[in-house]
Amino acid sequence: MSADSSTPLIEIEGLTKRFGAFTAVDRVSFTVARGEVLGFLGPNGAGKSTTMRMLAGFMNPTAGTARICGHDVQTDSVAARRTLGFLPEGAPTYPEMTVEAFLAFVAAIRGYGGKEAGRRIARAIELTTLQGVRMQPVETLSKGFKRRVGLAQALLHDPPVLVLDEPTDGLDPNQKHEVRALIQQMAPEKAIVISTHILEEVGAVCTRAIVIANGRIVADATPAELEKLHPSGKLDDVFRALTLPAKAA
Amino acid sequence: MIVARRELGGYFATPVAVVFIVIFLALQGVLTFNLGNFFDRNQADLAPFFNFIPWVFLLLVPAITMRLWAEERRLGTIELLLTLPITQGQAVVGKFLAAWAFCAIALALTFPFILTVNFLGKPDNGVIATGYLGALLVAGAFLSVGSALSAATKNQVIAFVLAVAVCFLFAVASYPLVTDFLSKTVPTLAEVARRLSVAERFQGFTRGVISLRDLVYFASFIGFWLYLNTVIVEHRKAD
Numbered sequence: 001m002s003a004d005s006s007t008p009l010i011e012i013e014g015l016t017k018r019f020g021a022f023t024a025v026d027r028v029s030f031t032v033a034r035g036e037v038l039g040f041l042g043p044n045g046a047g048k049s050t051t052m053r054m055l056a057g058f059m060n061p062t063a064g065t066a067r068i069c070g071h072d073v074q075t076d077s078v079a080a081r082r083t084l085g086f087l088p089e090g091a092p093t094y095p096e097m098t099v100e101a102f103l104a105f106v107a108a109i110r111g112y113g114g115k116e117a118g119r120r121i122a123r124a125i126e127l128t129t130l131q132g133v134r135m136q137p138v139e140t141l142s143k144g145f146k147r148r149v150g151l152a153q154a155l156l157h158d159p160p161v162l163v164l165d166e167p168t169d170g171l172d173p174n175q176k177h178e179v180r181a182l183i184q185q186m187a188p189e190k191a192i193v194i195s196t197h198i199l200e201e202v203g204a205v206c207t208r209a210i211v212i213a214n215g216r217i218v219a220d221a222t223p224a225e226l227e228k229l230h231p232s233g234k235l236d237d238v239f240r241a242l243t244l245p246a247k248a249a
Numbered sequence: 250m251i252v253a254r255r256e257l258g259g260y261f262a263t264p265v266a267v268v269f270i271v272i273f274l275a276l277q278g279v280l281t282f283n284l285g286n287f288f289d290r291n292q293a294d295l296a297p298f299f300n301f302i303p304w305v306f307l308l309l310v311p312a313i314t315m316r317l318w319a320e321e322r323r324l325g326t327i328e329l330l331l332t333l334p335i336t337q338g339q340a341v342v343g344k345f346l347a348a349w350a351f352c353a354i355a356l357a358l359t360f361p362f363i364l365t366v367n368f369l370g371k372p373d374n375g376v377i378a379t380g381y382l383g384a385l386l387v388a389g390a391f392l393s394v395g396s397a398l399s400a401a402t403k404n405q406v407i408a409f410v411l412a413v414a415v416c417f418l419f420a421v422a423s424y425p426l427v428t429d430f431l432s433k434t435v436p437t438l439a440e441v442a443r444r445l446s447v448a449e450r451f452q453g454f455t456r457g458v459i460s461l462r463d464l465v466y467f468a469s470f471i472g473f474w475l476y477l478n479t480v481i482v483e484h485r486k487a488d
Contacts, residue, residue: 053487057331058487093326095324110333
């Protein structure tokens with residue numbers, strides 16, 4: 001890892017993505033340092049997933065750059081992806097593989113073999129409490145388990161940077177609690193970005209929140225500061241005021 | 250390679266592998282023995298077998314390749330695969346090699362033909378070996394076409410139909426159907442078409458001839474389509 005603790009692990013500068021005439025992400029810039037958990041908020045279609053995909057190197061930005069641990073995601077993309085744990089939207093996995101086979105595949109691609117791979121798979125399974133289903137094909141699992149398989153895959157190599165697109169979507173309240181506890185437990189050594197439209201999550205796990213609407217950042221503050229933006233002091237109201245500016249009055 | 254190993258495992262984890270191999274062997278059997286008059290020819294060789302194999306591959310290979318990329322796209326796993334620390338080229342080659350290895354397994358399971366012909370007579374097993382090598386290269390050529398076209402669309406049916414059409418063009422390019430038409434209209438293209446024909450190149454192998462030119466042809470054919478495949482994946486991965 002080239003970055004020491006003082007430089008941010010995630011650096012995004014002027015990131016822009018246009019699809020034809022439509023601008024999905026418009027000059028988004030922010031940094032995330034070690035120890036931060038950034039909540040990425042916004043209505044559906046605001047550009048959260050698009051930003052995360054560009055950060056993960058899956059989509060090429062129209063303009064701007066993103067760096068993970070100092071590696072540019074476009075020009076040095078394999079190195080950037082090595083330091084990144086990414087949970088794509090909907091937590092896609094290969095349906096016919098068992099949980100263990102799937103994690104073994106990811107471990108092998110990440111360059112772990114033999115005992116080291118076994119140890120890491122066991123740890124990822126333990127962190128995401130998948131012990132009971134390790135031999136089941138992913139397609140037979142419930143939505144919550146599938147999400148946790150996706151999470152296990154992202155945690156396997158203990159990356160310094162985690163980008164999780166809706167990590168708690170589809171989980172029951174107990175599972176949500178577990179995932180949040182897990183994120184909090186890992187937070188001190190990592191830079192974590194989670195996208196969500198569940199506002200209670202922001203107060204529960206995030207040290208900072210960015211609200212994005214129509215591809216633009218409309219707020220970047222701590223959850224406590226964010227609450228003060230509306231007289232009611234409720235995140236719900238703040239969110240509506242920020243993302244529906246035309247009707248807010 | 251790891252991607253290839255996972256892919257190959259995927260074939261055998263689903264009924265795809267069994268169905269494909271059974272249909273392939275049944276088709277080859279029926280065509281060789283019935284249409285090909287394997288016994289009545291009274292010749293100890295596998296000529297009828299090899300005559301039909303490009304046509305069987307023409308139909309079945311696109312059935313394997315149609316899902317290669319289209320399926321990843323449908324499941325969203327393309328986002329997972331391409332954000333793992335591998336290059337797109339590695340992903341493309343890995344998938345291709347798995348499909349090719351699978352075809353090699355299917356081809357290897359036709360060994361009873363070799364046993365039969367050896368039991369009934371004294372064939373030239375060298376010619377049979379080069380025929381198999383040629384068949385494998387034809388499969389590789391069709392796979393590379395199908396894989397590239399699969400990356401271009403999310404729809405598996407479109408991927409299949411396009412792959413059959415393009416492979417058919419390359420298969421019949423040396424046939425009178427195409428060359429007669431071309432020599433009447435654009436004579437220079439007729440020769441080009443003949444040289445580009447997969448079937449024409451395959452003929453040499455079935456006669457026991459391995460020429461460097463044919464090997465170079467297949468290598469560059471596969472290389473070209475895999476390169477195209479990588480370019481398509483790069484440009485269309487997030488669509």
